Amino acid sequence: MKNNYSSLLLFLIIGLLLFLIVSNIFLYYQYSINEGFLDTNYEKTIYLIWRNKIKDSNTNSGFGDKLRGAIFLYQYCKENNINLKIDATDDICSDYLKNIKSDNYEVIKNKPILNYKDQDKPQIIQKITDEISNTNTIYVFLNTWPNDLSDDCKEFAKYICKPTDSLKNDIQDKLNNIPDSYGIKHFRFNDDVFKNDLNESDKLFQKYFELLKSDYKESDILITNSNNFKQYSRDNLNIKTIDCDDELCKIEHIGESTNSESVKNSFIEFFIISKAKYIKSHTCYSWPSNFVNWPAKIYDIPFENIYIDEKTL
DSSP, rough: OHHHHHHHHHHHHHHHHHHHHHHHHHHHHHHHTTTTTTOOSSSOEEEEEOOSSSTTOOOOOOHHHHHHHHHHHHHHHHHHEEEEEEEEEEOOGGTTTTOOOTTTTHHHTTTOOOETTTTTTHHHHHHHHHHHSSSSSSEEEOOOOOOSSSHHHHHHHHHHHOOHHHHHEEEEEEEEOSSSSSOOEEEEEOOOGTOOOOOTTTTHHHHHHHHHHHOOOOOOOOSSSSSHHHHHHHHHHOOBBEEEEEEEEOOTTTTOOOOOOOHHHHHHHHHHHOOOOEEEESSSSSOOOOOOOOHHTTEEEEEEEEEGGGGGO
C-alpha cells in the first residue's frame, strides 16, 4: 500500500513538473509573440525611428510604408539575432498607437538616423549589415518591402498597430453605425487629391464612379482619399461611408499631415478596413495602395486590386 502511495505521489510530482515546464514554454512563446520580439536581449540593437513631427526628418512616409518597413526590419533582426526597438515618440502615429514609444526616448531623441527610405532591398540589407558589424546600436528609418509574412510577422504587426484606448473607443463608435459584416470598396486617387480635390468632370473620377456603380453591395463601405468622390457617391448611390457627426470625416495623408483630427480619422478608417470581410481596391498607381494592402496581408482579408491607368482614359 505504501509503495502504491509513493508511486502515485511521484507520478503526480512528475506530472506537475511537466505541466509547469510546458506552461512556461507556452507563456514565453506567447509573450514573445505579443511583444513582437521587442523584448529580446541580444548584444546588438537596431532602433527603428519615426519622426514626422520633426521638420526635415524625411520620415514622412505613409503608414502602410512605415508598417512594411517595420515588418522587414523585424524579419532581419529575428534572422540575425538582433534586438529590435521602435520609437515613434516624435511621430504623429504615436498619438494613436500605444506600442510604438521607447522607454529610452531621452537617450535616442537627438541621435542621427540612417535613412534608407526608397532604396533597393539588397543594398539596404548590406548597409545595415555593415553598420551593425561596427557598433552595437544603430538608428534607422526605412520603408523596405519584407518577405512573405509568417504568422509571427502578422502578430508583430498587430502588436505595433494596437490603438490607444481613446482611439479604440472612437473606432467602436463608428463600427456601431455600420453593418456587422461588410466589405470595402476602395478608390485611390493620387496624393495631390489630399490637398486639391477633384470633381465629377475629372476622367478618373468618372471612371471610378462607373466601376463603383457597377458592383457595389448594400453592405459595402466606401473608402477613398477624395472627399468629393465620397460625397458624390453617397449622394448618388447612397453607399455607406465613415462619417463624423453626420458629415464626411476629413482625412489626410498620415505621413504628411500634422492635423491630428484628420490623422485620427484616417487611422479609424485603417482599423475599420482591418475588420472587413473583403477588400476591392482601385488605384491609379501601378502598385496596390499600402493603406489597404497591408491590412489585407496582416489580418488575412481577401484582397483584389485593380489598376486604372489614367493615360488610357
